[in-house]
Amino acid sequence: MAKKNIGATLALYPCPVIVVGAMVNNKPTWTLVAHAGIMAHSHLMVSLVKVHYINKGIYENKKLSVNVVDESWLAKADKMGTVSGNKEDKSEAFAWSMGENGAPMIDEAKVSIECEVDGNYELEQFDNFICKILATYADEGVLNEQDKIDYHTFKPILFEFPTYEYFITGKSVGKCGKMN
Numbered sequence: 001m002a003k004k005n006i007g008a009t010l011a012l013y014p015c016p017v018i019v020v021g022a023m024v025n026n027k028p029t030w031t032l033v034a035h036a037g038i039m040a041h042s043h044l045m046v047s048l049v050k051v052h053y054i055n056k057g058i059y060e061n062k063k064l065s066v067n068v069v070d071e072s073w074l075a076k077a078d079k080m081g082t083v084s085g086n087k088e089d090k091s092e093a094f095a096w097s098m099g100e101n102g103a104p105m106i107d108e109a110k111v112s113i114e115c116e117v118d119g120n121y122e123l124e125q126f127d128n129f130i131c132k133i134l135a136t137y138a139d140e141g142v143l144n145e146q147d148k149i150d151y152h153t154f155k156p157i158l159f160e161f162p163t164y165e166y167f168i169t170g171k172s173v174g175k176c177g178k179m180n
């Protein structure tokens with residue numbers, strides 16, 4: 001069947017939404033991000049518009065946290081995507097704890113990943129931070145008996161650009177490598 005070419009457009013959705021945390025002037029700040037991804041098996045990439053407030057702290061400390069959003073705190077996370085630290089102090093938006101490596105992490109996030117910035121692939125108006133994963137902190141309630149995150153229990157929120165909506169992961173539709 002012929003497909004219609006709709007142009008050079010972002011079509012890799014839905015994707016998980018995260019709240020990135022970093023220290024700026026000794027206080028935490030938080031920014032909602034959808035454009036993030038996995039690199040190799042050891043790194044994440046976080047794509048942040050250069051003028052965002054949080055970038056200053058990331059340049060300075062080279063530490064950030066990736067807090068995976070679920071429905072229980074989606075409304076608060078959403079606010080971190082509409083208010084900029086350039087205009088309003090967001091340091092008190094969440095109860096937080098300092099990670100073992102110096103990145104602030106949101107207490108109510110069931111999964112938080114602490115990262116060190118290894119590089120920055122600057123492209124157009126974006127800093128694309130290449131982040132080495134240093135530690136992953138998970139609420140016991142989302143772990144299985146092997147201490148792996150159970151995505152039947154933990155349901156990250158997904159986002160898509162065309163309609164600017166949030167989704168939630170659904171049912172399992174197959175076992176990887178065992179579909180034939």
Ligand SMILES: Cc1cc2nc3c(=O)[nH]c(=O)nc-3n(C[C@H](O)[C@H](O)[C@H](O)COP(=O)(O)O)c2cc1C
Binds near residue numbers: 053
């Ligand atoms: C659903 C959603 C996803 C977003 N994803 C990104 C993103 O991937 N990269 C980015 O730079 N900004 C993204 N933003 C915009 C920032 O979160 C927003 O401009 C924020 O206020 C910047 O905060 P800061 O200036 O305090 O860092 C997103 C906003 C929303 C609502």
